[in-house]
Amino acid sequence: MDDVSSFCDKYEIMIPNMDASYFPGRSKRRSLDINYSHNLRVDIFMLLLIYIFKSLRIISIFVSTDLLLGMASLNPVNSFENFAKNRIIRLVECYMNEFDSSKLWDLSCQLNSFIVYVRGSDKRFINLKGISDLAKLLVKSDLHQTLSLVYLLIKLTLILPVALCVCGTGFLFHEVHQK
Incomplete structure (x- = not known):
């Protein structure tokens, strides 16, 4: 974790506080009462799974x-x-x-x-x-x-x-x- 932090510091990359509230998009007004940790672990993971399953269905069409x-x-x-x-x-x-x-x-x-x-x-x-x-x-x-x-x-x-x-x-x- 120290290596990641030093890399982010070196290149001026903001590290979000994982416990801070997550606001989707650019609007700070639309709060979903979730934090960054939840967004990264659940929402993005679920989206990724959905897209993987979609792609597998498309691949199966080609594999006859x-x-x-x-x-x-x-x-x-x-x-x-x-x-x-x-x-x-x-x-x-x-x-x-x-x-x-x-x-x-x-x-x-x-x-x-x-x-x-x-x-x-x-x-x-x-x-x-x-x-x-x-x-x-x-x-x-x-x-x-x-x-x-x-x-x-x-x-x-x-x-x-x-x-x-x-x-x-x-x-x-x-x-x-x-x-």
């Missing part, structure tokens, strides 16, 4: 079953036991900016070659723990160039959870600052 099943189909665990080309193609349909109709056909062919290769031709693909390990091994074995569209899809799949979090956080930030 098709996306999740498509991502799971690329999981290398148990020799790609969840691999389902039709689910992967449904996932790709979410990325139409990256995959036009000709690339979609090429990806379909690459997926056929990919699954045959990783299930039998190269023993390094047997004990992978997740999609990130798969991406690393594709680069290490130079298959990321041969199977460039499969590799692109794997990269997009790895980015998707982060992108959803960033979108949710951006929404939350926007909503908090609009109030």
Whole structure:
């Protein structure tokens, strides 16, 4: 607490008395009979929770079953036991900016070659723990160039959870600052 106080003193930042009455906005006339401590601990916390829940509802709209099943189909665990080309193609349909109709056909062919290769031709693909390990091994074995569209899809799949979090956080930030 001493470090915070000295920092505030150094930069001339006012430290409110937490027991003092809190007045919302700039008006000193509108008293709610609450103090700064209550405002920080309850009101702001509750607002933050409300906005987080709103953002999670919006994120859930974007995360459909098709996306999740498509991502799971690329999981290398148990020799790609969840691999389902039709689910992967449904996932790709979410990325139409990256995959036009000709690339979609090429990806379909690459997926056929990919699954045959990783299930039998190269023993390094047997004990992978997740999609990130798969991406690393594709680069290490130079298959990321041969199977460039499969590799692109794997990269997009790895980015998707982060992108959803960033979108949710951006929404939350926007909503908090609009109030």
